[in-house]
Amino acid sequence: MRAIDRAGKIATGMNSEFSFEKIAADAATRARVGRVSTAHGSFDTPVFMPVGTQGTVKALTQQMLEQAGASIILGNTYHLYLRPGHDTVNQLGGLHRFMSWERPILTDSGGFQVFSLNSLRKMNEEGVEFQSHLDGSTHFLSPEKSMEIQAALGSDIVMAFDECTPFPATREEATASLELTERWARRSKQRLSELHSDPSAAEEAGTKFVNKTQALFGINQGSTFFDLRERSLGGLVEIGFDGYAIGGLAVGEEKTAMFEVVSNVAAMMPADRPRYLMGVGTPEDIVEAVALGVDMFDCVMPTRNARNGQLFTSRGKLNIKNARYRDDPLPIDEPCRCAVCARYSRAYVRHLYMSGEILGSVLSSLHNVSFYLDTMGMIRQAITLGTFDEFRDSFLSGLARGQD
Amino acid sequence: MRAIDRAGKIATGMNSEFSFEKIAADAATRARVGRVSTAHGSFDTPVFMPVGTQGTVKALTQQMLEQAGASIILGNTYHLYLRPGHDTVNQLGGLHRFMSWERPILTDSGGFQVFSLNSLRKMNEEGVEFQSHLDGSTHFLSPEKSMEIQAALGSDIVMAFDECTPFPATREEATASLELTERWARRSKQRLSELHSDPSAAEEAGTKFVNKTQALFGINQGSTFFDLRERSLGGLVEIGFDGYAIGGLAVGEEKTAMFEVVSNVAAMMPADRPRYLMGVGTPEDIVEAVALGVDMFDCVMPTRNARNGQLFTSRGKLNIKNARYRDDPLPIDEPCRCAVCARYSRAYVRHLYMSGEILGSVLSSLHNVSFYLDTMGMIRQAITLGTFDEFRDSFLSGLARGQD
Numbered sequence: 001m002r003a004i005d006r007a008g009k010i011a012t013g014m015n016s017e018f019s020f021e022k023i024a025a026d027a028a029t030r031a032r033v034g035r036v037s038t039a040h041g042s043f044d045t046p047v048f049m050p051v052g053t054q055g056t057v058k059a060l061t062q063q064m065l066e067q068a069g070a071s072i073i074l075g076n077t078y079h080l081y082l083r084p085g086h087d088t089v090n091q092l093g094g095l096h097r098f099m100s101w102e103r104p105i106l107t108d109s110g111g112f113q114v115f116s117l118n119s120l121r122k123m124n125e126e127g128v129e130f131q132s133h134l135d136g137s138t139h140f141l142s143p144e145k146s147m148e149i150q151a152a153l154g155s156d157i158v159m160a161f162d163e164c165t166p167f168p169a170t171r172e173e174a175t176a177s178l179e180l181t182e183r184w185a186r187r188s189k190q191r192l193s194e195l196h197s198d199p200s201a202a203e204e205a206g207t208k209f210v211n212k213t214q215a216l217f218g219i220n221q222g223s224t225f226f227d228l229r230e231r232s233l234g235g236l237v238e239i240g241f242d243g244y245a246i247g248g249l250a251v252g253e254e255k256t257a258m259f260e261v262v263s264n265v266a267a268m269m270p271a272d273r274p275r276y277l278m279g280v281g282t283p284e285d286i287v288e289a290v291a292l293g294v295d296m297f298d299c300v301m302p303t304r305n306a307r308n309g310q311l312f313t314s315r316g317k318l319n320i321k322n323a324r325y326r327d328d329p330l331p332i333d334e335p336c337r338c339a340v341c342a343r344y345s346r347a348y349v350r351h352l353y354m355s356g357e358i359l360g361s362v363l364s365s366l367h368n369v370s371f372y373l374d375t376m377g378m379i380r381q382a383i384t385l386g387t388f389d390e391f392r393d394s395f396l397s398g399l400a401r402g403q404d
Numbered sequence: 405m406r407a408i409d410r411a412g413k414i415a416t417g418m419n420s421e422f423s424f425e426k427i428a429a430d431a432a433t434r435a436r437v438g439r440v441s442t443a444h445g446s447f448d449t450p451v452f453m454p455v456g457t458q459g460t461v462k463a464l465t466q467q468m469l470e471q472a473g474a475s476i477i478l479g480n481t482y483h484l485y486l487r488p489g490h491d492t493v494n495q496l497g498g499l500h501r502f503m504s505w506e507r508p509i510l511t512d513s514g515g516f517q518v519f520s521l522n523s524l525r526k527m528n529e530e531g532v533e534f535q536s537h538l539d540g541s542t543h544f545l546s547p548e549k550s551m552e553i554q555a556a557l558g559s560d561i562v563m564a565f566d567e568c569t570p571f572p573a574t575r576e577e578a579t580a581s582l583e584l585t586e587r588w589a590r591r592s593k594q595r596l597s598e599l600h601s602d603p604s605a606a607e608e609a610g611t612k613f614v615n616k617t618q619a620l621f622g623i624n625q626g627s628t629f630f631d632l633r634e635r636s637l638g639g640l641v642e643i644g645f646d647g648y649a650i651g652g653l654a655v656g657e658e659k660t661a662m663f664e665v666v667s668n669v670a671a672m673m674p675a676d677r678p679r680y681l682m683g684v685g686t687p688e689d690i691v692e693a694v695a696l697g698v699d700m701f702d703c704v705m706p707t708r709n710a711r712n713g714q715l716f717t718s719r720g721k722l723n724i725k726n727a728r729y730r731d732d733p734l735p736i737d738e739p740c741r742c743a744v745c746a747r748y749s750r751a752y753v754r755h756l757y758m759s760g761e762i763l764g765s766v767l768s769s770l771h772n773v774s775f776y777l778d779t780m781g782m783i784r785q786a787i788t789l790g791t792f793d794e795f796r797d798s799f800l801s802g803l804a805r806g807q808d
Binding site: 054055056058059060061062063079083084088091092093098099100326327329339343344345347348351352354355357358359361362363 | 495
């Protein structure tokens, strides 16, 4: 398989201030360490982006996220568009200022939520009509509208508006979907470029505050068909983006199928641009995908599972509601150096859960997000030291070991 | 009115390591600044104790409480007895260690919750039989049992087991109630003394870890009858406690009636012991009660109201759900120096509420508790500087002014 990054074949991305620098590469795998620079500072990859759906990473303060080492977070275009409205966020100075988060932010395109939260949607070439899951009101999202919303939010990394190809899909469906996604990707780039360069375009869109340093990522589709994935990627690279994402995975396919796609696609992605695997995943998934050359990840799992009492540890998952933890004075995860494990016992966190206390969700979310971020730190360190392969083995065998 | 603290009339309290030192007194009012020392450190009075019902001040981490300046918190005996159980807390090293809070803790007696949360209770001289509000199981609480639970929790200040006289009460009912409370106060002191001094008594009660430095406070009753209040106080002083509380207020009586009782009782309370007005109240109430000589306060209002979107400010209460705050870039309270006002806008906090986000409760609780604690700091400073009367006027007129 050839990488689609031969000199002269990659069109320029959106933003010359956005950069990706390779710092280290693992010899035994395709894992690599890089540094992404944005107008809101830089972050090292492989990176995990906690998901701040509605302008908040659920149950955590921004200070907790900073102290846990979150270097970039994700915001959801669909949710912020509906509430409080991108216009409101824009008038208050953009999403960074609105939520008081000065580090980088990536916003998704809204497409995934439109498709997953709305059964009453109507799609055509132009875009998607959908009904708000909040009040049933009718809205229309298109590549242009998604760019206007993301420009108004002022995130550092904007995602092109794509159709997340449903799974399973026939070859014909997957082809039609990736072709639509490619046309939408082109329109996304065109519109965001206008909004950045043409003050009257931004004004017409109601955008007061404009962050001209936004980067734009294209999204690869093609379901589980390798040749369609390659074709999709070729089209995106020809349009030219600041980074490339693998979409349409973790939507119900088998894990082996997912990793086969990731392995194939990541190998073809331009080596000098960040590679982002959307919506993935468990700690195991992330370590495996890093080995395949992926740089960026996001997932609601650490926060969502935390609110359900499922905690991540170096020895696999732990359900804090289990009666065995009633008198357990140990921290959630003994080797963990997070603020929760430094101070609180399993017995206390369990008590908070059993009592329905908000602090149970707060502490569990903080631990889980810290566990993910610390894992990424260990991954970067191992790659830099040339010991990633050994790290992966010992990390995965630790997870498989389970609690005593 | 004479103070019931003439030399030779006060019996000794429980604990010689517990002390109260008067530091400053206001000339124009009965307000005073003092310092209470316990085995877990000292705190300055007038003090507000955030309520940590179930071993957590709702929605706040212990670090937030420390940084907001909470110098003592309150734990609820009734709730901790039912869940996780005082035995569990005791085996884990006591309430301080269980919840990782190394500053002083006061525990209530459980009486108030037994009376307010249970309609199916049976009371006699021995104690109260009640059904758990959690699972309907039958339990019995007595002065002895309350002391065993509080000894097991290991709090720094233990409250005697009292009957919170219902309001309204006839003279006869109030008399019978205060007499019972006095007998229960005597039994409370007797039992706590045994638990501290007799290892076999503690062992029989299942108490592994014993904090022998616990102080014991008696609770004044007598409804709105001044002579009954005086009689109740006289009885308590004769038994001898480390501090004295005014109970049976803020239970439905008029504000003027409450302040008349506080004024009368506080003037009679021993000047060399802390005076604690239980369950009070609004910022206005607290400032008024400080002027009457009260040293200690607790109330669920800052945390409960926060979860309902009602925020305390220097210009009175603010309902963050109000649509007027939708685009408001100002902090919750402009002069406030708390961690929330330093970083977040009304528009953001409102968005969190409207979106049902946990962070809305966290930030609002942190602001409200900070507002209470900062108010107490300003009160202490004004008393020390001899400007309390002016502070009170300007503080109350600010609260009355309302939002613009």
